[in-house]
Amino acid sequence: MDYGSISVNNMAPACGGIVDGVDLAGEITNQQFDEIHRALLDRTVIIFRDQKLSEQQQISFSRRFGEIQPSAVSGFEKNENFPEIDILEYDSNNPPHVTSELWHTDFVGREKPSMGTTLYARDIPPEGGDTIWVSGISAYEGLSIRMKTYIDGLWAFNDAYKNYNEQMRPELVKKEYQNHLQKNERAEYSPALHPVVRTHPETGKKGLFINESMTSFVKGLSRRESDYLLHYLFDHLRTPEFQYRHKWRTNDLAVWDNRVSLHYAQFDYTEHRLMHRVVIKGDIPA
Ligand SMILES: [Fe+2]
Numbered sequence: 001m002d003y004g005s006i007s008v009n010n011m012a013p014a015c016g017g018i019v020d021g022v023d024l025a026g027e028i029t030n031q032q033f034d035e036i037h038r039a040l041l042d043r044t045v046i047i048f049r050d051q052k053l054s055e056q057q058q059i060s061f062s063r064r065f066g067e068i069q070p071s072a073v074s075g076f077e078k079n080e081n082f083p084e085i086d087i088l089e090y091d092s093n094n095p096p097h098v099t100s101e102l103w104h105t106d107f108v109g110r111e112k113p114s115m116g117t118t119l120y121a122r123d124i125p126p127e128g129g130d131t132i133w134v135s136g137i138s139a140y141e142g143l144s145i146r147m148k149t150y151i152d153g154l155w156a157f158n159d160a161y162k163n164y165n166e167q168m169r170p171e172l173v174k175k176e177y178q179n180h181l182q183k184n185e186r187a188e189y190s191p192a193l194h195p196v197v198r199t200h201p202e203t204g205k206k207g208l209f210i211n212e213s214m215t216s217f218v219k220g221l222s223r224r225e226s227d228y229l230l231h232y233l234f235d236h237l238r239t240p241e242f243q244y245r246h247k248w249r250t251n252d253l254a255v256w257d258n259r260v261s262l263h264y265a266q267f268d269y270t271e272h273r274l275m276h277r278v279v280i281k282g283d284i285p286a
Contacts, residue, residue, distance in 0.1 A: 001042055003035040008043065014138035015261070016244025017043035024051045024061050024253060033064050036255075040065075040116070041203055045133045045244060045256040052251060053120055055082040055276065062118045062278040065255070069107075069114050069279040076277070086277040091125075092270035102163060103134070103237065103262050104213035106279065109160025111192050114258050115282035119275050121252040128269030131246050136207030136260035138242040140197060143208075151196050151233075152206075156226075159191035159216040191216060194285045196233075200260050201283060207260030208237060209285060237262060258282065 001008065006021040017039055022032055039046050053061070059082065062068060068084045076086035090096050107113045119131075140148065196218065198209035212234045218226040246254065256263065259282065 001038070003039065005029070005032045006035050006039065008039045008046070010043065011246075012244040014242045014244065015044035015133055015135040016246065017046045019046050019048050022048065024048055025053055025057050028061070028064070037065070040255055040257055041200075044135050044137075044261050045246070045254060047246060047255075048253045049249065050251050051120070051253045053253065055079065055085055058118060058120050058253070058276060058278055059084050061253075062280060065118075066115050066280045066282075069281045084278055086279070088119075088275040088277055089273070090267070090269075091272045096265070096267055102213040103211055103234070103264050105136075105209070105211045105262050106258050107160075107282075108158040108194060108209075108211065108214050109189075109192055112284055113192075113194075113282050114279045116258050116280045117254075117256055118278045118280075119254045119256075120277075121248045121250055121254075121275055123272055123274040124248045124250045124252075125269040125271035125273050128266060129248060129273050130266045131248070131254070132264045132266070133244050133246070133256060134237055134242045134262040134264075135244075136198070136209055136237075136262065137200070137205045139208045139237050139239070140206050142239065142242065143236065148197075151208075151229075154196040154221075155193050155219045156196050156210055156215050156230075157191040157217045157219065158194055158211075158214045160189070160214055162214050162216045193219065198260055198285045201286070205260070208233065209260060210234070211237075211262050259285070 006019050008017040008019050010017050019036065019039055022028065022036070059068065076088060079085050079087060105113065106117060194209055196208070196210055197206050199206055210230065210233055215230060218229055221229065
């Protein structure tokens with residue numbers, strides 16, 4: 001794809017692009033942003049190398065994509081001055097508590113899953129800690145016509161707590177967040193019903209919109225039918241050809257379109273890794 005003010009190096013056929021030619025700490029013109037936005041739609045995940053960003057600059061850039069999703073209670077550490085930023089800071093003594101080892105799409109347990117995320121690498125260990133993204137659009141296109149026809153129009157429940165009992169290690173979660181989960185959130189929570197095949201609201205492309213971490217049941221099927229179908233589709237989504245795997249460098253800023261994609265955060269590092277995350281609000285999937 002041709003751009004005037006930026007250049008994009010495609011990293012894999014399915015998704016992923018490294019964007020050059022823009023300093024995100026400086027003024028970004030509307031034309032530049034327009035091209036960045038087009039690159040995001042085209043590549044699903046885009047990465048800007050060697051960016052020197054303050055917290056405020058990451059927030060301001062993230063706002064260009066949409067309203068910031070308030071994340072007052074997300075289980076992640078907060079910066080007092082910048083409540084928009086989740087602090088993801090881990091090492092071998094302080095491992096991630098919930099989403100490691102799981103393919104997921106952010107916030108699909110909610111009625112309005114987030115539109116996207118910006119993730120800024122502040123400190124990256126010498127090895128490990130890659131992130132893998134999967135294009136749900138490539139995965140959908142990789143199905144047979146008969147399977148596409150079968151799953152088009154199905155709806156599935158997405159439960160944010162699906163894997164909590166097995167995956168979450170309560171000893172790693174702050175007491176106040178545990179209390180919150182027990183008392184408030186969980187009691188009032190019900191899983192979100194989303195289409196199994198989502199139409200991207202901007203490109204009109206269809207993509208698989210289920211994930212192992214949260215999709216729990218396909219409406220209208222028997223339990224066994226649902227389990228086997230989801231098992232097959234989760235396996236299909238792990239196909240390497242639908243992926244881009246990013247090896248981070250300190251000062252990388254990634255933006256991904258969460259609307260028809262999945263990701264997996266590898267926890268195979270021992271040394272310090274620090275990321276700042278800003279989440280952008282989304283709409284109701286259709
Ligand atoms: Fe995530």
